[in-house]
Amino acid sequence: MKKIVIGFLIIFAVGMASCDENKGKKFLWGGGSESESQEETTGSGGSLAQDQNNDQKDSDEFKYQTIHEVSFDLQLYDEANNPLGQAVVRVNSDQGDITNSISADNGTVAFKASLSNALETVSLTIEHPNCITKVVEIEEIQKLAQVNRTIFLELRAEKKVKPDRDKDGVPDDADEFSDDPYLIGSTTGEYTIAFEDLWPQKGDADFNDMVVRLKVKEFIDNNNMISKITVTSRLLAAGAGYKNQLWISVLGKDYQLIFNPKQDLNGKTNTGKKDTYVLGPEHQLEIALDPPVARDQMDAMPYDPYIKCNGNDKNQVHLSFVKTKFKGRTLDSDNFPWAVLVPADWAWPYESTSMFQAYPEFRKWYESHGGEYTEWYLHPEMDFVFKVPAGTVLAAYLMKISTHVNTGVVVGTLIVMFLAVLGINFWRRRVQKMNV
Numbered sequence: 449m450k451k452i453v454i455g456f457l458i459i460f461a462v463g464m465a466s467c468d469e470n471k472g473k474k475f476l477w478g479g480g481s482e483s484e485s486q487e488e489t490t491g492s493g494g495s496l497a498q499d500q501n502n503d504q505k506d507s508d509e510f511k512y513q514t515i516h517e518v519s520f521d522l523q524l525y526d527e528a529n530n531p532l533g534q535a536v537v538r539v540n541s542d543q544g545d546i547t548n549s550i551s552a553d554n555g556t557v558a559f560k561a562s563l564s565n566a567l568e569t570v571s572l573t574i575e576h577p578n579c580i581t582k583v584v585e586i587e588e589i590q591k592l593a594q595v596n597r598t599i600f601l602e603l604r605a606e607k608k609v610k611p612d613r614d615k616d617g618v619p620d621d622a623d624e625f626s627d628d629p630y631l632i633g634s635t636t637g638e639y640t641i642a643f644e645d646l647w648p649q650k651g652d653a654d655f656n657d658m659v660v661r662l663k664v665k666e667f668i669d670n671n672n673m674i675s676k677i678t679v680t681s682r683l684l685a686a687g688a689g690y691k692n693q694l695w696i697s698v699l700g701k702d703y704q705l706i707f708n709p710k711q712d713l714n715g716k717t718n719t720g721k722k723d724t725y726v727l728g729p730e731h732q733l734e735i736a737l738d739p740p741v742a743r744d745q746m747d748a749m750p751y752d753p754y755i756k757c758n759g760n761d762k763n764q765v766h767l768s769f770v771k772t773k774f775k776g777r778t779l780d781s782d783n784f785p786w787a788v789l790v791p792a793d794w795a796w797p798y799e800s801t802s803m804f805q806a807y808p809e810f811r812k813w814y815e816s817h818g819g820e821y822t823e824w825y826l827h828p829e830m831d832f833v834f835k836v837p838a839g840t841v842l843a844a845y846l847m848k849i850s851t852h853v854n855t856g857v858v859v860g861t862l863i864v865m866f867l868a869v870l871g872i873n874f875w876r877r878r879v880q881k882m883n884v
Contacts, residue, residue: 496527499584500598505591510817511778512785513769514825515562515639517748519594520549522557522572526579526603531555534617535576535601541567547635549743550618550672558744559672562637564791565590566822575622576601577608590822616670629670636665637749640794644786645688645757647765648777651786653802656719656834657688658709661793662696664749673740681705683712683728685834687719687799690758697752698735700773705731705753718834719799725836747771750789790825795833806832 506516520539524532533553539546539561551557563570572584579601586595610619614629625631643658644651651657660681667676679696686692686709694706706712712728752772757763765786768778779785788803797806804811809824 496602497525497529497600499600502596503586503592504594504596506593508817510814511769512788512814513565513818514789514822515564515791516590516593516769517560518563518589518592519560519744520557521594521596521744522551523598524551524555524557524574524576525598525600526576527600528603532576532579532601535574535579536618536622538573538575539570540573541570543567546570548633548668550632550668550670552672557672558742560744560746560748561635562748562750562791563589564822565818572597572599574599574601577610577619579603618670631667631675632670633668634665635668636663638663638791639750640684640790640792641750641753641767642788642790642794642796643692643755643765645690645692645755645765647757647763647786648780650780650782650784652800653784653804654687654719654797654800655788655803656685656717656796656799657690658683658692658694658755659685659718659794659796660694660706660753662750662753664751666743666746666749668743669740671740673742674746675737675740677735677737679703679705679733679735681731681733683709685718685796686710686713687717693756693759695754695756696733696750697754697773699737699741699746703733703735705733717799719796721798723834725834754787792825794825795828795836797832798834801832805829 520537522537524535524537526532531551531553532555533551535551535555535557537549537551537557539548543564546563547559547561549557549559567589569585569587570589572586574582574584580603582599582601584597584599586592589595610621612619612623613626614623616623616629616632618632620626624633639662641660641662642655643660644653644655645657646652660683663680665678665680666674667678669675677698681694683694683706688709692709693704696703696705713726716723716726718725747770750770752766752770752774754764754766754772754774757765762776764774764776766772766774766778767787767789768785772778778787795806797803807824807828809821809827813821813824
């Protein structure tokens, strides 16, 4: 009995500790310590004008999107109704940092962000040297197309002067590029995209004809505009007979990312049960925007990544939910996609193994039009997805999922055993009392 109770308590403690693993994360643009942040968000209790909320809801149209674009349109004032320029706005959630921005001299902040549909709440943390830091919670973010807010900040009793080495108006602790007066920060998105390549015919739904890892990074200047974009791509699997090509369209211009998948994987596919995993090379693309582009004029990440099936310009596969200049279909005759995007590392199905076998929640997700099982991609049937060797990022991800599942089973079993032992002991005591 004692051993069971002790074992249960140990696993419970480990589980509680794992819940805290995301605490203490820092924003991309720096930021103070946790204690400093708590101190700064404590106001003097003065009267402030009431914030205004004119958020707009998203449409209910479902196009197999696991992420959605949200426009942020903010107006920042201090308590004296003065617009707050050079205020840093950070967007984050319990899953980590999302993006950052800075206000213009007239106090406006406008930008777009791609958010996971699984997110329910995000926080806006607003910092200005003359004001007390304010945190605004935005609930049901998955239902919003636009966050439109007027927000008031309380003035400090004394102006807080912080170091600003490059004299760009953003303090060093909030400036990712504190020695560059033309850059103040960056924001990054990482995705896995899986393609079927039989367009315009229906595919076999194993989504491994071409699987790529895409990382997009935007560099933000001191006017809150995008001055440079870097795109990093890596081929993960190529189960197709075709020599497909990976491209991306940014601001209406097309850029090639991967030219020859078979060369990247040395003739292998990374899709068979007996395949030895081959790590493909990274491909780097840098796009300089001259002049820089306002952030609210940019489409949200990942823009428009697509493949040319067997290198054919006319046969293209695009994500069904992004803005694209492509005039062809993005859903087949059954309104099923040729491409899916996952906002995480992802294990793709084996060759000739359908997505429905590899991810049982996938069908439930799309049949609910995205309303349920929003994290279907985190729950694979491990016997039906490609295995990668230990030591890779993807292996660590799969191990995390496997460990999470196994821990849940173990804890559940121990709880049942624990309650059963308690029940047996209770029954024995009752019997003994009845026999006295």
